[in-house]
Amino acid sequence: MNLKEFSHRIGLSPTTVSRALNGYPEVSERTRRKVLESAERLGYTPNSRAARLATGRAMTIGHILPLSKEHEMVNPIFSDFIAGAGEQYSKSGYDLSLSVVQDEDEAEAYRDLATRGVVDGAVIHGPKVEDPRIRLLGELGLPFVVHGRSSRVQGEYNWVDVNNRRAFSRATEFLLDLGHRRIGLINGLDGMDFATRRLNGYGDALAAHGIDRDPELVFSGEMTENYGFATTMQMLGSRNPPTAILISSIIPAMGARRALHDLGIGLGDEVSVVIHDDDLSYFRNEGDIPIFTATRSSVREAGRLCADILLDTIRGARDERRHVLLEADLTVGQSTGPAPAMRHLIDRDRAEALRRPQALT
Amino acid sequence: MNLKEFSHRIGLSPTTVSRALNGYPEVSERTRRKVLESAERLGYTPNSRAARLATGRAMTIGHILPLSKEHEMVNPIFSDFIAGAGEQYSKSGYDLSLSVVQDEDEAEAYRDLATRGVVDGAVIHGPKVEDPRIRLLGELGLPFVVHGRSSRVQGEYNWVDVNNRRAFSRATEFLLDLGHRRIGLINGLDGMDFATRRLNGYGDALAAHGIDRDPELVFSGEMTENYGFATTMQMLGSRNPPTAILISSIIPAMGARRALHDLGIGLGDEVSVVIHDDDLSYFRNEGDIPIFTATRSSVREAGRLCADILLDTIRGARDERRHVLLEADLTVGQSTGPAPAMRHLIDRDRAEALRRPQALT
DNA sequence: TGAGATTCTCAAAGCGCTTTGGATAATGCA
DNA sequence: TGCATTATCCAAAGCGCTTTGAGAATCTCA
Numbered sequence: 140m141n142l143k144e145f146s147h148r149i150g151l152s153p154t155t156v157s158r159a160l161n162g163y164p165e166v167s168e169r170t171r172r173k174v175l176e177s178a179e180r181l182g183y184t185p186n187s188r189a190a191r192l193a194t195g196r197a198m199t200i201g202h203i204l205p206l207s208k209e210h211e212m213v214n215p216i217f218s219d220f221i222a223g224a225g226e227q228y229s230k231s232g233y234d235l236s237l238s239v240v241q242d243e244d245e246a247e248a249y250r251d252l253a254t255r256g257v258v259d260g261a262v263i264h265g266p267k268v269e270d271p272r273i274r275l276l277g278e279l280g281l282p283f284v285v286h287g288r289s290s291r292v293q294g295e296y297n298w299v300d301v302n303n304r305r306a307f308s309r310a311t312e313f314l315l316d317l318g319h320r321r322i323g324l325i326n327g328l329d330g331m332d333f334a335t336r337r338l339n340g341y342g343d344a345l346a347a348h349g350i351d352r353d354p355e356l357v358f359s360g361e362m363t364e365n366y367g368f369a370t371t372m373q374m375l376g377s378r379n380p381p382t383a384i385l386i387s388s389i390i391p392a393m394g395a396r397r398a399l400h401d402l403g404i405g406l407g408d409e410v411s412v413v414i415h416d417d418d419l420s421y422f423r424n425e426g427d428i429p430i431f432t433a434t435r436s437s438v439r440e441a442g443r444l445c446a447d448i449l450l451d452t453i454r455g456a457r458d459e460r461r462h463v464l465l466e467a468d469l470t471v472g473q474s475t476g477p478a479p480a481m482r483h484l485i486d487r488d489r490a491e492a493l494r495r496p497q498a499l500t
Numbered sequence: 501m502n503l504k505e506f507s508h509r510i511g512l513s514p515t516t517v518s519r520a521l522n523g524y525p526e527v528s529e530r531t532r533r534k535v536l537e538s539a540e541r542l543g544y545t546p547n548s549r550a551a552r553l554a555t556g557r558a559m560t561i562g563h564i565l566p567l568s569k570e571h572e573m574v575n576p577i578f579s580d581f582i583a584g585a586g587e588q589y590s591k592s593g594y595d596l597s598l599s600v601v602q603d604e605d606e607a608e609a610y611r612d613l614a615t616r617g618v619v620d621g622a623v624i625h626g627p628k629v630e631d632p633r634i635r636l637l638g639e640l641g642l643p644f645v646v647h648g649r650s651s652r653v654q655g656e657y658n659w660v661d662v663n664n665r666r667a668f669s670r671a672t673e674f675l676l677d678l679g680h681r682r683i684g685l686i687n688g689l690d691g692m693d694f695a696t697r698r699l700n701g702y703g704d705a706l707a708a709h710g711i712d713r714d715p716e717l718v719f720s721g722e723m724t725e726n727y728g729f730a731t732t733m734q735m736l737g738s739r740n741p742p743t744a745i746l747i748s749s750i751i752p753a754m755g756a757r758r759a760l761h762d763l764g765i766g767l768g769d770e771v772s773v774v775i776h777d778d779d780l781s782y783f784r785n786e787g788d789i790p791i792f793t794a795t796r797s798s799v800r801e802a803g804r805l806c807a808d809i810l811l812d813t814i815r816g817a818r819d820e821r822r823h824v825l826l827e828a829d830l831t832v833g834q835s836t837g838p839a840p841a842m843r844h845l846i847d848r849d850r851a852e853a854l855r856r857p858q859a860l861t
Numbered sequence: 862t863g864a865g866a867t868t869c870t871c872a873a874a875g876c877g878c879t880t881t882g883g884a885t886a887a888t889g890c891a
Numbered sequence: 892t893g894c895a896t897t898a899t900c901c902a903a904a905g906c907g908c909t910t911t912g913a914g915a916a917t918c919t920c921a
Contacts, residue, residue, distance in 0.1 A: 141877055152901045157879060167899065184615040188558060189877035191549045192906050199597075206583060212781040218579040222567060225600025234618060236560075237596045239586025254545040256907095257595060363782045390782055393754050397791070400761050420573035421724045421751055430758070502907055513871045518909060528869065550907035553876050617877095 145183040149174065160185060199234040200224075200449060201258035203249060205242035210361050214265060215390055216417050216438045220286065223442025224262065231450050233259075246275055253279040260449045262286060266332045284449040284461075286441060289332050295460040297452060299444045303333050303415075306434040306467040307340030307385065310413040313432070313469060314383045315348050318478035319411060321356065323374045323381040325367060325391055329359040334387070337415070341385060356381055367391025371398035375410070382478045383411040389422050392431060407432075411475040415467065429472035436467040506544040510535065521546060560595040561585075561810060562619035564610060566603035571722050575626060576751055577778050577799045581647065584803025585623065592811050594620075607636055614640040621810045623647060627693045645810040645822075647802060650693050656821040658813060660805045664694050664776075667795040667828040668701030671746055671774040674793070674830060676709050679839035680744035680772060682717065684735045686728060686756065688748045690720040698748060698776070717742055728752025732759035736771070743839045744772040750783050753792060768793075772836040776828065790833035797828040 146156040151174065158166045159174035166174075178184070191197055202221065204213065221235070228235050236258055240248045249272060252258045260282040263272050269291035276283040277296070284297035314322050324341050327334035342352050355377060358370040367386060371394065374381055386392045392414045399406050406412060416424045416433035418440075424431050448461045507517040512535070520527045520535035527535075539545070552558055563582065565574065582596070589596050597619055601609045610633060613619045621643040624633050630652040637644040638657070645658040675683050685702050688695035703713050716738060719731040728747060732755065735742055747753045753775045760767050767773060777785045777794040779801075785792050809822045 142879095143877075153878080154880075154902080155900055158900090161879080163880095165899070170899075182615070184612070186877055187616040187618045188549070188552045188556075189906090190879075192547075192553045192908080193877075193879040195549075195879095195906070197549060204583060204586065206587070210781075213579045213583045215576075215579070215782040218574045218576070221598065222565060222574045222600055225565065225598060226567070229599060229601055235598045235600070237582065237586060237598050239583055239590055239596070251545070254543070255548040257548045361782075363784065365784055365786065396761075397757070400757075420571075421576040421722075423724065423726055425726065503909095504907075514908080515872080515910075516870055519870095522909080524910095526869070531869080547907055550876090551909075553878085554907075554909040556876070556909095 140181065140183050142183075142185065145178070145181060148181065149177045157185075195256075197257050197259050198232060199236050199258045200228055200446070201236045201238065201249075201252045201261040202264070203238045203240060203245055203252075203261070204264075205240055205245045207242045212361055212363065215362070215388070216419065217264070219417070219419050219439045220264070220442040220445075222420075223437075223439035223444075224446040225442075227443050227446035227450065233450065246271065249275060249281070250279060253281045260284075260453050262445055262449065267330050268332050268335050270332070282449060282452045284445045284452075286445050287332055290335060297448050297461050299441050299448065299463040299465070301333070301436040301441070301465045301467050303336035303467075304340035304343070306415060306436070306469075307337040308344040309340075309469050310385055310415075310432075310434050311341045311344035312347075313471075314385070314411060314413060314475070315344060315350075317383070317411065317475060318480070319381075319383040320350060320478065321353070321379065321381040321383070323356040323370075323384040324358065325370050325384060325386045325395065326357065326359045327387045328361055334359055337385075337387060355379075362388040362391050364390055364394040364397075367394025368398045369394070371395040372402075375399075375402055375404065381410070382480070383413070383475070386412060386414045389414055389416055389419065389424060389431070389433075407472075407474040407476050409479055411478075413469075413475060424472065429470060430474060432470065432472040432475040434467040434469050436465050441465065501542065501544050503544075503546065506539070506542060509542065510538045518546075556617075558618050558620050559593065560597050560619045561589055561807070562597045562599065562610075562613045562622040563625070564606055564613075564622070565598060565600045565625075566606045567600060568603045573722055573724065576723070576749070577780065578625070580778070580780050580800045581625070581803040581806075583781075584798075584800035584805075585807040586803075588804050588807035588811065594811065607632065610636055610642070611640060614642045621645075621814050623806055623810065628691050629693050629696050631693070643810060643813045645806045645813075647806050648693050651696060658809050658822050660802050660809065660824040660826070662694070662797040662802070662826045662828050664697035664828075665701035665704070667776060667797070667830075668698040668746065669705040670701075670830050671776075671793075671795050672702050672705035673708075674832075675744045675746070675772060675774060675836070676705060676711075678744070678772065678836060679841070680742075681711060681839065682714070682740065682742040682744070684717040684731075684742040684745040685719065686731050686745060686747045686752055687718065687720045689722055695720055695748070698746075702746060716740075723749040723752050725751055725755040725758075728755025729759045730755070732756040733763075736760075736763055736765065742771070743841070744774070744836070747773060747775045750775055750777055750780065750785060750792070750794075768833075768835040768837050770840055772839070774830075774836060785833070790831060791835060793831065793833040793836040795828040795830050797826050802826065 142153045142156060146153045155166055156174055159171040225235050238248050249261060261276060263283060263285040266285050266287040266289040270289040273289055273292045273296055286299055288298050288300045311322060326337055345352055360366045384395060386395055395412060396406060399410060404410050412431060414431045414433045416435040418435055418437040424433055444463050503514045503517060507514045516527055517535055520532040586596050599609050610622060622637060624644060624646040627646050627648040627650040631650040634650055634653050634657055647660055649659050649661045672683060687698055706713055721727045745756060747756055756773060757767060760771060765771050773792060775792045775794045777796040779796055779798040785794055805824050
């Protein structure tokens, strides 16, 4: 049933019905109630295709999921992020359009989304250090928000990011305090902005303690379980292995744990591990004492925030840019302890305190 | 720029331009080339909102991601599935609309998608044993495909499923052959169709060997790491622990491995584990000898197949239903071995052969 | 060369909604 | 009661595309 027929059936003009349904003030409460009721009863729902053409609004937000030919991998945080964002879209009556494209076609995909007029805004996932998509969306005039930031892009834009640098310098400092001096870093893919910031945070803390960064202890790659396994194996098999490792995600941390197990090395005991925990719904690092000592920041919450910001800029007249910087608190779990060589040196009470679970914010 | 302006600029009528762009035969090749070229040069792309209204086609497939208030968890296979399906949609010029809703609102969400006319078809994820969505979509007249099946729903419909029963009876038989008699099952959530089929396959194999199903060895729940840990702990802490465990996904298998490790029990040695592996991109069970002995079936491929089938039924005139039943081959990895009590009884050569990696199809 | 067939092009009518500008009915105030 | 407001409602004009039905142009072949 279309508007014409529906309005005719209930003895009103299409105009009035449309106004009643869309909450315009020109229609009396009594009429509005009657319209809503009849729509429910007769099963009338306005056709969105027509509404979108008439209003010029797509009522849809675009997300692009790029797949690279080599890696063929979907970012494991993607689904949690989208769940968070999608929740907010639903609440505001927006739809979510997801385009899966080969990564070399990504720019074209954004352009397409914009010119075809199927979205009112877009989200940029996984920004690189110098990400061309930011400029592109700016030129296209499509409102957008970045999940993360792009260090080498100047100009203002909307973003929601974790304070990666701070989180990783905090985590590194924590390990340094425990007496660790050789600390490995299993980081995300080179070129990703978050990976760079984390590397810097790690480097900052080491530098503050006068420790040189050993390139043999720093890895970058896609965060799979196997990657965590392989890098941990490599580090621990070297002639000068680390006593502690920082890992950028809980997924490679699974691989690291496997490596430690295979080598018969005690986690949190002989080798300490601190992870960054995105609080993935199927992989909770929880319990009285979490398994891993971790800097945690919910990626689902980041999704919600991105959505809120984007919807705000789409609806809002004011043209200001909005940012959110999330702090990732460090929570001590079972995976960290005093550096082996230090164990007898460290004050017993202090060591005990450091092992106790607590938010160190 | 719109069609009117564009066609005027290149000295043609809107009709001709539209036909040229949409590949109708009424336009000469020369004209078509000229139009395509000019569109490229002048940056004209037809407005999809208008096209959708005019054609009555949404050129969009709907997926619904339900979130339950209690679990708050996103199915970890979701992103890989969607990546597979999305790939195919893109190739065919279809968009993918993703609705994130509270699970109690799911039926309403499908209804909404259909009546608002924003999708031409939909995919049903994670069907229950008796799933009302199948009937609902049938009534709505919306083409759909189910990823999985629903045992207690009669009537024909499109689906793509893994032969779960066969996979799990195979896996169970494999363990029985290795001499295991007490075999645990860490299964998916009760009520899910796939979980029921897997339970049946497991039960079939046990029954064929005259073994009663011990309810204390069967668990159902959401497949998180912690779930795998907790159930494994519980089983191995009982007075009559299993010597082998079947696990429905690699995620809880991580938890099981953690439990074994914590208890100091050797994986594949003292306790054997067989998993079902969805071949998640960030969690590959690979290597010369895979870590886990597993029945494997790529969920990404299932996504591709679902998309193909759905697009086919949307475009195709013929009203036949289509099914795909995927067989999950068993591949032997490092996580299985002869049952401890049997070890001295089993012929050495045979045991060796069973440990060797191979597809047993 | 011209009739018929073929190829190409076009004007105009939707698709189902929103929204403007104006008409009508109801209400308030003197 | 009469006039000015105000509260309701409506007709009609788009939104930008597709597609029908038909006309103009070109081609084919006797």
